[in-house]
Amino acid sequence: MSADLGPALALLHRLINDKNAPENCPEHFAADSELCRLYDDLAKIRQAFIALAAGDLDRRITLKGYLAGVVKTLQANLKHLTWQTQMIASGDFSQRLDFMGDFSKAFNSMTEQLASSSRIIREKEAELQAINAGLSQEIAARRQAQAALAESEAHYRNLTENMQDVVWVLDAGTLRFTYISPSVVQLRGYRPEEILAAPLEAALTAASAAEVRAMVDAALVEYRAGRGLPAGYTTAEVEQPCKDGSSVWTEVVTHWVVNDRSGAPEVHGVTRDITERRAFQEELRRQATIDELTGTFNRRHFLAGAEMEVHRCVRHGPPLSLLMLDIDHFKQVNDTFGHAVGDLALQAVAAALTRLLRRTDSLGRLGGEEFALLLVETDLGTAEVVAERFRAEVAAIDLHTDDGRPVPLRVSIGVTEYRPVADTMSMMLFRADQGLYQAKKGGRNRVVSVP
Amino acid sequence: MSERKYAFSWDLIGDIELGRPNLGPTTRIEVYRLLQFVFRDVLEQRFGSEVTDELFYAAGKIAGNEFYKKFCSGTNDINEFVATLQSVLRELGIGIMRVESADIERGSFVITISEDLDCSGLPELDFEVCVYDEGFIAGLMESFTGKKFRVKEVDCWCTGDRTCRFTADVVADN
Numbered sequence: 001m002s003a004d005l006g007p008a009l010a011l012l013h014r015l016i017n018d019k020n021a022p023e024n025c026p027e028h029f030a031a032d033s034e035l036c037r038l039y040d041d042l043a044k045i046r047q048a049f050i051a052l053a054a055g056d057l058d059r060r061i062t063l064k065g066y067l068a069g070v071v072k073t074l075q076a077n078l079k080h081l082t083w084q085t086q087m088i089a090s091g092d093f094s095q096r097l098d099f100m101g102d103f104s105k106a107f108n109s110m111t112e113q114l115a116s117s118s119r120i121i122r123e124k125e126a127e128l129q130a131i132n133a134g135l136s137q138e139i140a141a142r143r144q145a146q147a148a149l150a151e152s153e154a155h156y157r158n159l160t161e162n163m164q165d166v167v168w169v170l171d172a173g174t175l176r177f178t179y180i181s182p183s184v185v186q187l188r189g190y191r192p193e194e195i196l197a198a199p200l201e202a203a204l205t206a207a208s209a210a211e212v213r214a215m216v217d218a219a220l221v222e223y224r225a226g227r228g229l230p231a232g233y234t235t236a237e238v239e240q241p242c243k244d245g246s247s248v249w250t251e252v253v254t255h256w257v258v259n260d261r262s263g264a265p266e267v268h269g270v271t272r273d274i275t276e277r278r279a280f281q282e283e284l285r286r287q288a289t290i291d292e293l294t295g296t297f298n299r300r301h302f303l304a305g306a307e308m309e310v311h312r313c314v315r316h317g318p319p320l321s322l323l324m325l326d327i328d329h330f331k332q333v334n335d336t337f338g339h340a341v342g343d344l345a346l347q348a349v350a351a352a353l354t355r356l357l358r359r360t361d362s363l364g365r366l367g368g369e370e371f372a373l374l375l376v377e378t379d380l381g382t383a384e385v386v387a388e389r390f391r392a393e394v395a396a397i398d399l400h401t402d403d404g405r406p407v408p409l410r411v412s413i414g415v416t417e418y419r420p421v422a423d424t425m426s427m428m429l430f431r432a433d434q435g436l437y438q439a440k441k442g443g444r445n446r447v448v449s450v451p
Numbered sequence: 452m453s454e455r456k457y458a459f460s461w462d463l464i465g466d467i468e469l470g471r472p473n474l475g476p477t478t479r480i481e482v483y484r485l486l487q488f489v490f491r492d493v494l495e496q497r498f499g500s501e502v503t504d505e506l507f508y509a510a511g512k513i514a515g516n517e518f519y520k521k522f523c524s525g526t527n528d529i530n531e532f533v534a535t536l537q538s539v540l541r542e543l544g545i546g547i548m549r550v551e552s553a554d555i556e557r558g559s560f561v562i563t564i565s566e567d568l569d570c571s572g573l574p575e576l577d578f579e580v581c582v583y584d585e586g587f588i589a590g591l592m593e594s595f596t597g598k599k600f601r602v603k604e605v606d607c608w609c610t611g612d613r614t615c616r617f618t619a620d621v622v623a624d625n
Contacts, residue, residue, distance in 0.1 A: 061606075064575060064608055064609070065575065065608075065609065066609055066610065066611070068608060069608035069609045069610030069611075069613075069614070070610055072606065072608045072610070072614065072616075073565075073608075073610045073614055076549065076551060076563045076614060076616065077549075079551035079552065079561070080549035080550060080551055080563065082551075082552075083549075083550045083551055083552055083553060084550075087530055090530070092530045092534075094530075094534055
C-alpha cells in the first residue's frame, strides 16, 4: 500500500466503520477533489442505508449510478411491500411478491393462506348468514305461530271464562284438577283456586267420587300395560256438592288425553249444569205417571206397576190383592154441584185413600171416578178389612160447596187377590170389577170380594 | 386541420394474427426503440427537445387512454384496477409495475416500472427520458378516475434492470 494513500483509505474506512464519520469530506482533504467526490457519494449511500435501516423509506436518494440504483431498488421494494401490506390490511389477499427471494415465498404463502382462510370465513359467513336467514324465518314463523297461538288461547280463554259450562283438566295420576274454568263459581260457588287446591273427592259426592276413582284406576292399568287410553267421549250425570251446602246435578263429558309436555295421562272434561233438564225430565216423568187432577198414578203407570207385581207373584208367590173403587152417584155430584165440585170430590177421595195407603201399596185413577189399589203382601181377608177402612174413610169426608152445601161422598169397592199359579192382571181386574159391580148392584157404599 | 389521416383507432393496428401468421405478434425491443428514438431524433431536429418531449407525453397519454379502454376497464375498484394493470403490463412485456404509495382521497400515487419497454438498459443519462411513459400513465389514471393527472418521472436509476419512479397527482383545477 502506498504511504500517500494511507490517510485517504483510513478516511474511507472510517466512513464504512465509524458511526461518527463526518457527513461531508473533511476540509483537509479538499485539495483531493476525486477523493472528496468519492467520499461524498459513499456518504450519500451510507445515509440512504442508515435511513432504510431506521425504517425511513421516504428519504430521497439523489445519487445516480449502479450502487445508488441498488439502494433505490431496495427502497422501492420496501415501499411497494408497504403498499402491498396496506392492501392486504384492506382485504386484498391477491397481493404477491416476486422480488425478495425467500421472503417472497413466505409472503406469498401468507397471502395465499389468508386468501384461503378468508374464503373459508366467507363461506362460513355465507353459511351462517344462510342459517341466520333460516333462523330469522323460523323465528318469524314461530313468532307468527306464537301470536296466532296467543290469539287462539285468548280466544278460547275468553270462551271458557265466559261460558256457563265448566272446562277442566284432571291429572289422572294425582286425581287433582290442574285447570278449571272460572265458570265453576256460578255452578258450585267455589273459586277455581279452591277447586285446584282440593282433592277430587271434594268436587263430587262420595258415590260419584268412588265411581270416578274406579274408572280412572281401571284406565291407568290399561294405559300402563301399553294398551292405550280409553278412546272417545264418555258422558255421565253426577251430583256435585256446592259451597252453600246444596248440590247440583251435572252432566260431565270426558275424554282421555296424554299431556303434550309431561306425557302424563289426564282427563279433559266439560261439566254442564243439568238442574233444569233434570227438573224437566222429572216433570215429564211425573206427567207420564201421575194423574194431574188427583196426584195418584195414572191408569197406564198404575197398570204397568201392577203388572210387574203380578210377575213378581208368579216368581215368588202371593199374597197380592187388588181393589177397584168407584165413587157412588158421581154423575149426580157433577150434575148437582158442577164439575168443579166433582173435581174436588175426586181429589178428596184420592187424598183420603192416600192417607191410609202403605208405602208399598199403590193407588191409581183408572178413569172418571174409578180408582184401583194394589196391596202387596196382602191376602184377600186383609184386603177386605183395608177396603172397608177405605170405604169408611171416604164416607167420613166432609166436603162442602162454596155456598156451604154438603157434598156426600160414598164409594163401592170390589176386592180380589192373586190366584196362584197362572193369574194375570187382566184377570184380577176382571174379578175386582165383578166385585165392584156386585157392590153397586147390592146398594153401593159397600165392599164385595171376589176371590 | 381539415382532414386527419392518423386519428388513433385500434383498427389502424390491423389484424396481426392474419398478417403475421408465422412471425406472430412480437418483435425485438431494439426495433421498437429504434422507431421511438429516430422519431425523437427527427422531432427534436424539427421542433426542439421540449416540444419533442411534449409530443411524446401527448402520444403516451392517448396510448394510455386507449390501452385502458382495451385492457383495463370494467372495474371501479382501485385495487382490482392496479392488479389488472400489473398483470397486463407484465403479460405484454411492457414492464413490471409496482405501487409505492396510493392516496386515493388526495389523488396522489407513486409507482415504479422495472424492466421498462422504453428505457431499461439505456445508458445512464443526466435527464429522465420516459416522457412517453409519463403520458401513458397519465392516460391510464385519467381514464380510471375521470380526473386529470400530471405524471412526472422523478427518478430514473440504473440497477441493471433500470427502474423508473413516477409520481402521479390529480391536477388541482379538475
